[in-house]
Amino acid sequence: MATLPAEQVELVRQAFFGGLSHSEIAERTGLPLGTVKSRIRLAFTRLRRALEGDGAIDL
Structure with missing residues (x-):
């Protein structure tokens, strides 16, 4: 994940590590769905x- 843009990393974290739906993320961040x-x-x-x-990724 270290190679992703910061805005993508944050959304992935909220969705998959925070358990938020896309709608909840949009509401919390103020971004359009x-x-x-x-x-x-x-x-x-x-x-x-x-x-x-290459089978390897930095998380």
């Missing part, structure tokens, strides 16, 4: 590519 969903989706795409590429 679509932005929250897009950033989380982009983060997972980058994480998936990193895992497929």
Whole structure:
């Protein structure tokens, strides 16, 4: 996760380590729901590519 932009890391943390829904994150951050969903989706795409590429990722 160290290679992700800070805004993506924060949203992933809130969603998966904090257990918040996308709607809850949007409400708490003041970001539009679509932005929250897009950033989380982009983060997972980058994480998936990193895992497929070399099998190692910094968490």
